[in-house]
Amino acid sequence: MKIKAIALNTFKEAIRDRILYLLLFFAAVCIIFSRILALLTVGDRVKIIKDVGLTSLSLFGALMAILMGVGLVYKEIDKKTLYTLLVKPIHRYQFLLGKYFGLVLTLFIMLSLMSLIFLAVIFFHTFRVEWQILLAILYIFLELCLITSVALLFSCFSTPILSSLFSLSFYLIGHVSWGLETLIKKLRPGTGKTLAQLLYHFVPDLENFNFKMEIVHKLPIPPKIFLFSTLYGIFYTLFVLTLAVLIFRKRDFI
Amino acid sequence: MADVLRIEDLHKSFKLGFIPKKKKILKGISLSVEQGEIFGYLGPNGAGKTTTIKCILGLIHHEKGKIEIFGHPHLSLQAKEKIGFLPENPYFYDYLTASEFLHFYSQLFLMEKKEKEEKIKDLLELVGLEKAGDLQLRKFSRGMLQRVGLAQSLLNDPSLVLLDEPLGGLDPLGRKELRDIIVRLKEEGKTIFLSSHILQDIEMICDRVAIIVSGEIISQGTLHELISEKILFTEVILSGFEEKELEGLGESFSVKGGKTLLRVLKEENLEKILKLVKSKRGKIHALTPRTETLEDLFVEVVKQR
Amino acid sequence: MALKLETDTISRKKIHGSSIIYVPSGKYLKYATFGCSSLLADLVYLWAIQYYSDESITDRFQHLDHIFSIISELDPRYSDPYDVGALIAAYEAGDLGLSLKILDKGLENIPDQWFFPYTAGHYAQFIKKDPALAQEYYKKAMAIKGAPDVIRRLYADAIFKAMDYERALQTWLEIFETAKEDRIKKIASNHIYQVKAAMDIQNIKQAIEKFKKRFGHLPMDLSQLLKAGFLNTLPKDLDGKDYLYDSQTGEVKMPTIPWKR
Numbered sequence: 001m002k003i004k005a006i007a008l009n010t011f012k013e014a015i016r017d018r019i020l021y022l023l024l025f026f027a028a029v030c031i032i033f034s035r036i037l038a039l040l041t042v043g044d045r046v047k048i049i050k051d052v053g054l055t056s057l058s059l060f061g062a063l064m065a066i067l068m069g070v071g072l073v074y075k076e077i078d079k080k081t082l083y084t085l086l087v088k089p090i091h092r093y094q095f096l097l098g099k100y101f102g103l104v105l106t107l108f109i110m111l112s113l114m115s116l117i118f119l120a121v122i123f124f125h126t127f128r129v130e131w132q133i134l135l136a137i138l139y140i141f142l143e144l145c146l147i148t149s150v151a152l153l154f155s156c157f158s159t160p161i162l163s164s165l166f167s168l169s170f171y172l173i174g175h176v177s178w179g180l181e182t183l184i185k186k187l188r189p190g191t192g193k194t195l196a197q198l199l200y201h202f203v204p205d206l207e208n209f210n211f212k213m214e215i216v217h218k219l220p221i222p223p224k225i226f227l228f229s230t231l232y233g234i235f236y237t238l239f240v241l242t243l244a245v246l247i248f249r250k251r252d253f254i
Numbered sequence: 255m256a257d258v259l260r261i262e263d264l265h266k267s268f269k270l271g272f273i274p275k276k277k278k279i280l281k282g283i284s285l286s287v288e289q290g291e292i293f294g295y296l297g298p299n300g301a302g303k304t305t306t307i308k309c310i311l312g313l314i315h316h317e318k319g320k321i322e323i324f325g326h327p328h329l330s331l332q333a334k335e336k337i338g339f340l341p342e343n344p345y346f347y348d349y350l351t352a353s354e355f356l357h358f359y360s361q362l363f364l365m366e367k368k369e370k371e372e373k374i375k376d377l378l379e380l381v382g383l384e385k386a387g388d389l390q391l392r393k394f395s396r397g398m399l400q401r402v403g404l405a406q407s408l409l410n411d412p413s414l415v416l417l418d419e420p421l422g423g424l425d426p427l428g429r430k431e432l433r434d435i436i437v438r439l440k441e442e443g444k445t446i447f448l449s450s451h452i453l454q455d456i457e458m459i460c461d462r463v464a465i466i467v468s469g470e471i472i473s474q475g476t477l478h479e480l481i482s483e484k485i486l487f488t489e490v491i492l493s494g495f496e497e498k499e500l501e502g503l504g505e506s507f508s509v510k511g512g513k514t515l516l517r518v519l520k521e522e523n524l525e526k527i528l529k530l531v532k533s534k535r536g537k538i539h540a541l542t543p544r545t546e547t548l549e550d551l552f553v554e555v556v557k558q559r
Numbered sequence: 560m561a562l563k564l565e566t567d568t569i570s571r572k573k574i575h576g577s578s579i580i581y582v583p584s585g586k587y588l589k590y591a592t593f594g595c596s597s598l599l600a601d602l603v604y605l606w607a608i609q610y611y612s613d614e615s616i617t618d619r620f621q622h623l624d625h626i627f628s629i630i631s632e633l634d635p636r637y638s639d640p641y642d643v644g645a646l647i648a649a650y651e652a653g654d655l656g657l658s659l660k661i662l663d664k665g666l667e668n669i670p671d672q673w674f675f676p677y678t679a680g681h682y683a684q685f686i687k688k689d690p691a692l693a694q695e696y697y698k699k700a701m702a703i704k705g706a707p708d709v710i711r712r713l714y715a716d717a718i719f720k721a722m723d724y725e726r727a728l729q730t731w732l733e734i735f736e737t738a739k740e741d742r743i744k745k746i747a748s749n750h751i752y753q754v755k756a757a758m759d760i761q762n763i764k765q766a767i768e769k770f771k772k773r774f775g776h777l778p779m780d781l782s783q784l785l786k787a788g789f790l791n792t793l794p795k796d797l798d799g800k801d802y803l804y805d806s807q808t809g810e811v812k813m814p815t816i817p818w819k820r
Binding site for chain 1: 268335343
């Protein structure tokens, strides 16, 4: 399949990017450092390791997704490697999807690496492998897929610096979304309130993918939320990708 | 003969600048390219050559007009299966080797594996890169990139090959090789559409040309039609005479190392010179009748605008 | 190298406890956490441990309530801070009210953690010396699944200390009946002895008072109380022994120490 070809090529290109390894290194440092940090606490030590680990995975994963995603299309346009590719008998959407899946594959590998380090540190601490953590990580991965699609969207029409800023803001607002809800109730009607409402509806509630609290405290998670979160994630991602395809289609490559 | 490429009344403007001002680049281009010919697309820089080519390829969306390739709409997959494109200053994925790169592109054509392997080998040989198959593209020189670009444009054995300024930046040997390849492609039955402003090469290989200036086609036809064959003047290089002796016979061009270059316009003056040389025992080093070249035509036509 | 050592030894004037200004206030904090509130709770907790161990910060207990409430807001189910916070409040800050408040909050957020009301009962009993309050806490603790049996015994003991002898006896009897190990039975029976003795002694003393009022002097021995009609029967301890009476002081004592039975 043509999308597969482009995806693999993107993967090969992405995996050579040094930023990935830099971020991976930092994530590893954080996770291992948490082991030391855990020594300072009075009481449950594993909790600290788990908290730091999950947050690192989420944060560094998001950074990887954003930093690589914003360059995906932009680099091709800027370096003109795109020209000979697009005149081949492929649809523009195939190109875009190929780039998307290539990056998703890269993120999957990177996240797996980080998870291995994370699980290893926990294992050495408790001599147990905690499989529920994988569940939280799975949802972090889903969140990353969504963020990647947003970064890709911005990459279609904006420069890397602006795109990174937008994507990062998107990520942050997404996590504050539930707070927006309360904020809206408290605000007086006016521009502030309408802006907040707009943000609330358009920016996805990324907290839907955040199961850190539950996993760390071993709380039961209602199975319904798994289904809904997954569907929400998939639909939102599809929506963003469609937008990206539409924008990309209209683009003139001077 | 069927038209391989047909453009009718193509218009395109761009919005440029911070406060977008509409600038019209193509102002109604119409041309047609016939099967099996090498078509030259000429024009000064900024005339709209590359824009036209990109419109043909679908990299740019045109505003008005129709483009058909082999009778199909130019954006259809059937059309794209039959074309190959080499851009100006090609640039490809650095870290891939030449073979890997061609492999990747061939995957977009859904070719059989065995077919792919053979094709890639043949192409690399054709462009003279058979030894560089495993070298990473970032180590390629400009000329090598041009060749690999040509190779990728031929992967699908296209019937129409579009080349945007393919001879620019090549050394004379490279240019000759490329010209030879283009002629060979024509012999295989392909149609070539190339844009350039190196007129000598165009003149050597093209069958028909179109000249575009400021977004409009001002001349289109076979070289034969456009350039008259009458002799404009004759260039004579002779020695053994002083300037005043040659006065009135022509315009003295330059004098170097005892040799004079004379541009003789009139036929009868030429006869006089020949007689003179014979009588005075001078020497004629060269006698070259000059017909109108493409360059002459080009300069004249462009100046008119 | 030498320079580095020099600068290390020049002890910089540290404003102890200045790190407190970085701890933000209040209820809007949890909105700013971007999804890692649990981690932030950990970090604040770690910081708090360091902060409270630094004895040179003399006013460090001022914000104790605030800090630990932040931690519980960020991560309500993080149980260690409740324990440690209550500990600091009770033993170092001497603020038992705060200590109990923290433990109450803990129970509210983590209802299946019996340790909180257990500790609260402990503090109420031994620091505040308020057995009635201790009772309540022990009762709450008992109701939680997984609470160890010892809490029941502490509960019973608290009732005894609150001088509600009837209920104390009842509770100890229940414990005795339901005890599965001999060791527990022994403990229960000792306590029953104690409660009975207390009850009996109370009765005897009341009778002595009445005697004194009537006759103006203490009785010579307890049988006099019988004769005088102030007691119906002369109570004996659980083992059937007589209570000891000192006619000089009017004190009534148990013949045996309950634990030495």
